[in-house]
Amino acid sequence: MVKATDILDEQPILEVKDLQTSFFTEKFEVKAVDGVNFAVPKGKTLGIVGESGSGKSITSLSVLRLIQDPGKIKGGEILFKGENLLDKSEAQMRKIRGNEISMIFQEPMTSLNPVYTVGQQISEAYMIHQNMSKKEAMLRSTEMLELVGIPSPKQRVKQYPHELSGGMRQRVMIAMALACDPELLIADEPTTALDVTIQAQILELMKDLQDRLGMSIIMITHDLGVVAETCDYVAVMYMGKVVEYASVTDLFKNPKHPYTVGLLNSLPRHDVDLGDVELNVIKGSVPSPDNIPTGCRFAPRCPFASDICHEKLPHLEQSEEGNQIRCWIYTDEWDGDPEVNVNDQRST
Amino acid sequence: MFTFIVRRLLQTIPVLIGVTILTFGMMRLIPGDPAQIMAGESASPEQIELTRERLGLNDPLPVQYMDYVTGIVTGDLGTSVRNGRPVSGEIAPRLRPTIELAFYSTLLSVLIGVTAGVIAAVRRGKLSDSLIMLFALFGLSMPNFWLGLMLIQYFAIGFDVGGINTGWFLASGWGTWQQMVLPVITLGTAGAAIIARMTRSSMLEVIDQDYIRTARAKGVKERVVVYRHALKNALIPVVTVVGLQFGALLGGAVLTETVFAINGLGRLMVDSINARDFPIVQSGVLVFAFLFVLVNIIVDILYGFLNKRIDLN
Numbered sequence: 001m002v003k004a005t006d007i008l009d010e011q012p013i014l015e016v017k018d019l020q021t022s023f024f025t026e027k028f029e030v031k032a033v034d035g036v037n038f039a040v041p042k043g044k045t046l047g048i049v050g051e052s053g054s055g056k057s058i059t060s061l062s063v064l065r066l067i068q069d070p071g072k073i074k075g076g077e078i079l080f081k082g083e084n085l086l087d088k089s090e091a092q093m094r095k096i097r098g099n100e101i102s103m104i105f106q107e108p109m110t111s112l113n114p115v116y117t118v119g120q121q122i123s124e125a126y127m128i129h130q131n132m133s134k135k136e137a138m139l140r141s142t143e144m145l146e147l148v149g150i151p152s153p154k155q156r157v158k159q160y161p162h163e164l165s166g167g168m169r170q171r172v173m174i175a176m177a178l179a180c181d182p183e184l185l186i187a188d189e190p191t192t193a194l195d196v197t198i199q200a201q202i203l204e205l206m207k208d209l210q211d212r213l214g215m216s217i218i219m220i221t222h223d224l225g226v227v228a229e230t231c232d233y234v235a236v237m238y239m240g241k242v243v244e245y246a247s248v249t250d251l252f253k254n255p256k257h258p259y260t261v262g263l264l265n266s267l268p269r270h271d272v273d274l275g276d277v278e279l280n281v282i283k284g285s286v287p288s289p290d291n292i293p294t295g296c297r298f299a300p301r302c303p304f305a306s307d308i309c310h311e312k313l314p315h316l317e318q319s320e321e322g323n324q325i326r327c328w329i330y331t332d333e334w335d336g337d338p339e340v341n342v343n344d345q346r347s348t
Numbered sequence: 349m350f351t352f353i354v355r356r357l358l359q360t361i362p363v364l365i366g367v368t369i370l371t372f373g374m375m376r377l378i379p380g381d382p383a384q385i386m387a388g389e390s391a392s393p394e395q396i397e398l399t400r401e402r403l404g405l406n407d408p409l410p411v412q413y414m415d416y417v418t419g420i421v422t423g424d425l426g427t428s429v430r431n432g433r434p435v436s437g438e439i440a441p442r443l444r445p446t447i448e449l450a451f452y453s454t455l456l457s458v459l460i461g462v463t464a465g466v467i468a469a470v471r472r473g474k475l476s477d478s479l480i481m482l483f484a485l486f487g488l489s490m491p492n493f494w495l496g497l498m499l500i501q502y503f504a505i506g507f508d509v510g511g512i513n514t515g516w517f518l519a520s521g522w523g524t525w526q527q528m529v530l531p532v533i534t535l536g537t538a539g540a541a542i543i544a545r546m547t548r549s550s551m552l553e554v555i556d557q558d559y560i561r562t563a564r565a566k567g568v569k570e571r572v573v574v575y576r577h578a579l580k581n582a583l584i585p586v587v588t589v590v591g592l593q594f595g596a597l598l599g600g601a602v603l604t605e606t607v608f609a610i611n612g613l614g615r616l617m618v619d620s621i622n623a624r625d626f627p628i629v630q631s632g633v634l635v636f637a638f639l640f641v642l643v644n645i646i647v648d649i650l651y652g653f654l655n656k657r658i659d660l661n
């Protein structure tokens with residue numbers, strides 16, 4: 001069984017410490033990412049899960065320093081192979097983007113440039129990072145299309161994005177992202193926009209390529225089913241903060257944070273037939289950015305919330321297994337029921 | 349691509365037929381006797397009768413129209429009322445200045461407009477953006493004859509600044525570059541302003557697209573992101589505007605040629621309207637319409653090159 005403590009044995013490929021990214025709108029500051037911590041061990045897959053708007057995409061864009069105005073990375077550290085990316089110049093960052101760290105996006109339909117062929121777009125990565133000639137780059141692009149399982153790549157490479165289906169386009173995105181053999185691949189909901197069978201194929205492909213190429217992956221999703229299938233570790237995000245970080249086995253067996261339990265309860269189960277029973281969803285909704293709770297961000301929706309939860313923000317605590325948890329229940333300061341067990345809330 | 353161009357050319361045939369019907373109708377719609385009009389105001393009744401005969405005005409309308417079209421195809425556009433010379437001979441030498449003026453003005457408005465629009469979009473909300481948009485508004489709201497007069501005042505007549513006279517350019521004629529600079533600026537300014545505004549808004553839309561983020565995530569330089577990835581997409585709607593704008597430009601050419609005393613088609617038209625020389629006016633309109641159609645064919649072909657999403661066949 002993999003334990004989160006394994007991370008400590010080897011330097012992780014990526015370590016994010018107390019990352020803060022805000023959007024400065026006219027009226028107020030939206031703290032989209034508000035003190036995020038996680039690590040991605042070499043060759044492993046970290047899942048980042050959370051409801052819509054929890055800050056998953058902004059976190060991943062921050063890692064590549066692709067936040068656009070009016071957004072700004074306010075603080076923290078992004079250690080890639082031990083070096084802080086926030087100290088790099090824009091030119092140094094460009095050498096990393098698409099080369100050492102690549103990204104694929106949620107929207108395969110709109111993420112490719114409509115006026116260039118698939119081949120031209122993949123080639124660009126080779127020409128930028130490996131100084132290849134146009135011809136050579138095109139040859140490698142065709143090979144890449146073959147690698148990601150696109151049939152008749154020699155024809156496809158000359159086609160424009162609108163001539164391809166969504167699943168094919170996402171394969172092209174993967175080919176483009178993997179062109180320069182990145183050490184880290186960030187996949188921001190790579191399958192959300194695709195239908196279920198294609199979804200499974202794409203995940204399968206990514207896993208297969210990871211085994212072959214030995215890269216690390218950050219898999220962003222709001223689907224815990226995807227996490228169970230593909231990830232080694234998971235960071236659960238809620239309102240810009242990581243509330244729980246654990247190995248996949250620990251998280252599914254013994255979730256600690258009430259929000260994680262809520263997410264697990266909303267996961268459709270295939271092993272038991274629920275019939276027409278509605279899925280348990282977490283009650284309430286995410287508070288708006290101008291009305292952020294002062295204490296634990298989850299307190300208004302948490303079935304265990306006690307006095308301290310409404311007053312003070314819990315710290316991210318390291319558990320004995322090396323997992324991390326941000327919840328008062330697991331501290332000495334807990335003022336609620338001392339016998340509380342969040343797993344009692346789990347639906348069977 | 350070749351078949352697309354051929355198709356596009358074939359598609360203009362109905363448009364051209366429409367244009368000839370309009371110019372043909374133009375003569376028939378003017379109140380009064382067409383024969384009288386074509387023969388000129390001072391014509392005697394015999395001359396008018398002769399003209400009626402010559403123009404076949406006693407024939408049924410479809411026959412008259414066919415004669416008219418045959419005339420156009422064979423280059424016979426009738427004769428001028430003022431001097432009795434063939435209209436084609438009057439128009440031909442006037443074409444070159446007008447086409448050159450229109451071409452250079454369009455070139456100027458595209459170059460200036462696109463560059464300014466891109467800069468404004470990239471520097472959205474900054475001072476340079478506001479300044480460019482202010483200039484664009486200025487350029488757009490200034491009547492073109494007034495701009496022409498101002499330019500003549502300051503850069504043809506000129507004034508002294510520190511011993512240097514600013515009368516670098518000439519205020520009349522067409523041929524040398526000193527003669528061409530001011531009219532081209534005069535005629536190109538409004539187009540540049542419209543294209544700048546259009547490019548800016550189109551760029552702002554494109555720059556937020558997912559594929560721009562993809563390009564950045566690939567490690568593409570920001571300059572290349574703007575000019576290779578964004579601009580090529582942003583130009584698609586702009587190109588259409590350039591084609592439509594060309595119509596306004598031809599109208600402006602009439603004024604510009606008058607202000608700068610350029611012996612072009614526009615000026616010929618103005619003179620002919622004043623002299624009620626309808627055969628020339630009619631043919632001038634026809635030539636302008638043909639030019640407009642031609643430019644829009646070129647624009648459509650360009651559009652096809654830029655926009656890969658439209659099916660060329």
Ligand SMILES: Nc1ncnc2c1ncn2[C@@H]1O[C@H](COP(=O)(O)OP(=O)(O)OP(=O)(O)O)[C@@H](O)[C@H]1O
Nearest residue numbers: 023030032051052053054055056057058059070222
């Ligand atoms: N350009 C922006 N201006 C203002 N706020 C923004 C902007 N972009 C993102 N945000 C805020 O940042 C927060 C996090 O957004 P993010 O896209 O990271 O969510 P997410 O977890 O990826 O959600 P989803 O599952 O819907 O993709 C959102 O609540 C949003 O309000």
Ligand code: SF4
Nearest residue numbers: 296299302309327328
């Ligand atoms: S800190 Fe309190 S409110 Fe927050 S998750 Fe834990 S129990 Fe719930």
Ligand SMILES: [Mg+2]
Nearest residue numbers: 056057058188
């Ligand atoms: Mg997202």
